[in-house]
Amino acid sequence: MSDLDQELLRKKLDELLLEHRDLDDVIHRFHMTGGLDQMQIQRLKKRKLVLKELIVKIEDRLIPNIIA
Template identity: 55%
Template sequence: MEETEIIRLIGVLREEHRNLDEAILLAPAGDQMQVARLKKRKLKLKDEIAALEDQLIPDIIA
């Protein structure tokens, strides 16, 4: 994947991550299962973003 494509994808994932924040805040108080699913998705997105950011950092062999 090219660097520009990775940067674009990171932006998309960050936007989804922010949207999940809002969805968690607006979720009905009694729907703990939905909140748990949203938080799990949010954590998965965070991991995906970190993995993509790692691809942007060149490997340095010392």
């Protein structure tokens, strides 16, 4: 993988991590205030799970699996 590819993946990873943390904060706040119904909260949680899966895929590409 080229340096440019790694740089782009790291940038995308940072964006996904930020969105994941933001969603976590939003879900927590809405749980505390009761601002959303359960369906909306479930949608946010599903998006958070999709983000986590993307994060893991990118991390796997950036960190090679080296068997020692």
